[in-house]
Amino acid sequence: MTCLPQKTDRKLGLVIDLDTCVGCQACVTNCKEWNTGGHMAPLTDVQPFGPGADGVWFNRVHTYEVATPDGDSRTLHFPRSCLHCEDAACVTVCPTGASYKRAADGIVLVNEDKCIGCKLCSWACPYGAREYDATEGVMKKCTLCVDRIYNENLDEEDRVPACVLTCPTGARHFGDLGDPDSAVSQLAVQRGGKDLLPEMGYRPTNKYLPQRAKADHQTGAGPLAPLDETAGATGVLAWVDRMLTRAG
Amino acid sequence: MHPAASVILFTTASGAGYGVLVLSPILLAFGILPADRWLGVALLAPALCLVTAGLLASTFHLGHPERAWRALSQWRSSWLSREGIMAIVTYGPAAAFGYAWIGLETASGGWAWTGIATATAAAATLFTTAMIYRSLKPIPAWATDWTIAGYLILGLLTGLIVITTVSSSFGFHPVRFQWLALALVVCAAIVKNAYWSRLAGTCRETEAMSGAAVGSDDGAITSIEWPHTEENYVLKEMGFRVARKHADRLRRATRNLLFVAPAIVFVVMPSLLPMPYLAWIAWPGAALVLVGVVLERWLFFAEARHVVTLYYGAS
């Protein structure tokens, strides 16, 4: 049923810290290895060892240079995956009901048995989060690791998305963004978490924490004052003498 | 957007077909077309072939055509679903209308209703098709009512060309459609020009969103490295870009084929040429217009920029 739920009990999603992401691609390959054997298995790779290799991935990391107001620029690593939007047109456009948003947790999924592979949902996604598996003839996308986060066969602390579990810098956070008191909601508030392309009006669940103003400790420091008028080594050595004899 | 042949074929063919289905009942009702059996066959048969061919074409690009029936289920939310339903629904009145025209050679009295129903259903189908594109926010070029207007008017225009051409070969003088042709050509020209003049603006607006794409207030971003060094699905499907110069050339061609050609062949000529010459030039004239509408549809996709391309930068 591709009408969106009025409201969802939870809004599970990710908070991604762009100030900490080093672009290591760990979340990318970990997502691939989990999901290629998971709920949407397989994530087919075409011509894997030839030219034009092209596979299905649910998470992709870009590198940008972003102009800063001071006329300078910063390098930005940007992981891109499904944002599990509240107004997910990728769901409403679907003619078959294959694309749907779960009422319980807000996860947007594709039911492969219903999907006819018309690709319209991927057109409706501003974020390029849906990737068509031509071999299987169906659309695939991030499942928010729905087969991990509730999985009783995994240790409690492992019941998080693969990309979150693996992120070496701890730039990825998972939780209920519907609950204002949840750690992720709090983090998003403190760090001014952003919606991507708000103009599109999809109301993404995932939030992105912008790069921080550069930590600047010089203020504390101030310029170094030379020891005394006696310049150079002589001055230094005289000072050392003073210090040590005082100590002794 | 990648201009997929199947989709272009589908929308143009069924467009013309539904155009015929919208116009012929009306023209019949006003007596501009006679309820002549063989003319009915000559018009309704191709119309239904066109829409059916279109429908089939639209399933070619599906990953699972055998499941196409499922596409009828989501009429509550999905314009694609609604289109499918309308397309099928239209066969009903069309059949009844066809029976009246061809079987009974009448379109008056109670039978008039079948015509009205056919025209309405066909128009609605054209509308639902248009809405599929109209409703896609990530493709700002399409997210405008001009898209709807475009699909409707071009459906009617191509439909009328078919009617005119076919009926002329039955010896019906095209001059009787002259004013309608004039009206449709003028409207079509206005609509497409409006659509095109808005297009440039949408591209600029999209470009301006590049910062927002990564949640940065600091404005412009430059793509340094893609997540993959070769093209993936997203780029193949939505990364298509047509060179400005190339596009302009094609637009000129489209204008000539889609507006100028019919204006000459179906508006001006009928007052100058006698039959049967008109019938002879109608066919090539129609061909030009159909090529024109295919070009227009190719541009409709090729010139439409999907916002996802922001993530891949200029390159």
Added chain:
Amino acid sequence: MSFPAPAENDGVDTSPAVADDVKTTTCYMCACRCGIRVFLKNGQVRYIQGNRNHPVNKGVLCGKGAAGIMNHLSPARLRKPLKRVGPRGAGEYEEIEWDEALRTAADWLSNIRATDPKKLAFFTGRDQSQSLTGWWAKQFGTPNYAAHGGFCSVNMAAGGLYSIGGSFWEFGEPDWEHARVFLMFGVAEDHDSNPIKIGLGKLKERGAKIISINPARTGYAAIADEWLGIRPGTDGLFVLALVHELLLAGKIDLDYLVRFTNASWLVRHAPGTADDGMFVRDDTGRPMVWDASRDSPTPYRDADQPDLANEHQIEGATAVPVFKLIAERYSDSAYSPDSVADRCGISAATIRRIAAEIADAAFNHAVSLPVSWTDTHGRQLETMTGRPVAMHAMRGISAHSNGFQSCRALHLLQMLIGAVDTPGSFRYKPPYPKPVPPGPTPSGKRTQPNTPLGGMPLGFPESPADLLYEDDGTPVRIDKAFTWESPMSAHGAMHRVIANASAGYPYPIDTLFLYMANMAWNSSMDIQGTLDALTAIDPESGDYKIPHIIYSDAYASETIAYADLILPDTTYLERWDCISLLDRPIGEANGAGDAIRQPVVEPDRDVRPFQSVLLDLGARLGLPGMVNDDGSPTYPGGYADYIVYHQRTPGVGPLAGWRGADGARSGKGDVNPEQLDRYIENGCFWHEEIPASARYYKMANRDYLDWAVSMGFLAKAEQIVLQLYSEPVQSFRNAARGHGSHQPPDNLRDQVQRAFDPLPNWYPPFEDSKTDTLRYPLHALTQRPMHHYHSWGSQNAWLRQITAQNRLFMHRDTATQLEVSDDDWVWVESRHGRVKGQVRLVDGVNKDTVWTWNAIGKRAGAWGLDGEVPEVTKGFLLNHVIPEKRSDGALSNSDPVTGQAAWFDLRVRVVKAQASEAHEAAPQLEAISPPPGQPPRPPRLDYGRAFRAKIGAE
């Protein structure tokens, strides 16, 4: 916290069974040694996850580790031993049985050993079994052994070990919990891939300031609070300018200098004499200081109030405290920010500000931990106080011909502000610190047939007497390590072996035995020269100049085409391995550790783990320690047996955990037959925490030193005095000045005098003087991509989708001057040659520098790839244009102290390619034919389908 599964009733199985079995082992998609949990389903690898309890990665995996499945299943895996049948380089082979392979190798080697063991050159690359391979070489009796350290980062190791008894690299780490300012010099990834990422995450959480000094702004530098795009090769200048500023401002930790360094040691000032610049010692050899309270020379250990500032006359000779020399040297205006700014490409104002920030953090924000401890003088201290300024450096510093001294300059800076192994600063990982230098000295002077070497082939020379020359003056080693060309080449000089062996200099060899090193491609300079050397034919004999080449690889790399005999190895999931404290352990600053690899899946090919093969060969050759008296092999069970039963010295074996018959001892203890089981129970690693009172000031912390002795890391619990001033270095300089019986050849005198400065100095990278820098104005570098490991990644179906082509990154402004625009094809030309690639313009790079990702470019035919892949047609390998000497007269492209390969000295110019050339990378070497029996390339991969099907069925 996790969420209860809701009842959505959408038919999604939210609790699929993931595995029938989960086995732990150690990742080997790179050398970082993270602990992994391998989920197995129907005997196949379903998923690889980080081991949360593991000290290295604490549960996380990097991009490579998570793609391990695809290396394990690579179609490029070798399948059976191979014998060359065509000419070298053509890649024509015949599959042979293991028995024939081992017999062939044994024949070649036994002849060598019976006549002249030196004629075997055994060199290894990315492996982690150097304690085995080194020992094997020793038992064989050849000095010609080394691992990749010589071309990797020996400058980092030696610079540290000759200064602070520890090092950056993976032998120490920043105090991630307490650092306030963190300076990162020339690091893209390092061996501590995950620990550094985890650490940076911690710094970010605490809002510590991260400063990246790097010509390129990528990866770590991208998230740094400040990026200093320094000019390559000038870090020494930059750092010494910081020293200059701090000295003149008195922002140095005198107490630390007195207690923990040789700042007070007296240096004899007697120009023109043999012991000029050597320490003043008493007759028992103890270094002396001037004790102000006694007003007399006193052994350092006994002095109450050492004088740092004044020179003194001792027995008629002038003696100067080390610190005085330092103050005089670096307060000179030659080291002022203004005089270095232009050369470094960093403004004087910035240098001053950074110095001020370092001083502020170190002295206004000292960290004090409420932990009492006792130092080696028996002083009880209630707190551990430290300087929260941490530093880390890697190959950006070391891969230059001035890297040894630049590295020492960094350590000098750390010592001056009291930032070595104190809270908030750089910290040693046990088994470090070691005595300075750590010893032993290299062995191999006298080699005899069928006789082991007296000691290990590699070591740490302390004076010219330790250099390895025959009595007739010919170098002992084929790579000329421990000669005047590179006296302190503690890791050997692998990058010189092929050229020397082929040139027959210093002498011809019979067999080149390589393991896990792609020497015919990305780990050599001047590729064509290397290939020519490998295929060169001796006009007399008509045979190859290097008669035999044996190589063990696991995959169809570029190098196998050049081997005569190929010993196919397993993948890392198919074998036993041992990450030993005797080699490159997995310790972290709070504890010591080591680890094992266990086979988690059986090989589906006729391959054998190289270490077991090596032990088998050893047994066939009858090498002592590998055969019993009755001639039977000592380790019939292969490497697994060796790991458990081998003892290097009584009680000390490859693994430190669960020793002793009862498995109750750590560090030292008898053999424990169940040791491997204990490791497996514990997740395939052993980790022992250092007592709380022993975690800082390890070089002079009694509790630590006692613990280290009990573990067998140190011989005695004596203070390790950090060396600001290096006496061993000075001894080489004195020789170069004509003193002593061991003299450098005249062509090297100046170089040795200049490079062997007992105090850190800076000189321009050698390549600058060999190159016309006006013609070749740009510096060219490579960087490690975080998701590729050298050449291994391209065979990985997933990793190659992320990066299959490397661009040449260059600054927009520089490009504008050269009329180059984005995506253009350009020639990168050095004095040696040229390569062609495609540019990508950026802002985040030093304007005089271009760089590219390392080892993405591949040779057609290798790695199980189709010949037309982007790695071949568009990717390029910078190594083609890196010059390396091929004739003996010339000097090697290396550091003159350690022989470290100077990869990053390269100077180039960039020229836009003609339109006609602008589509393909160059050079395009002739395709090598893949080995026989390689499976066809699958047109499609749907790995994982089976798991899901199964799950559904259950």
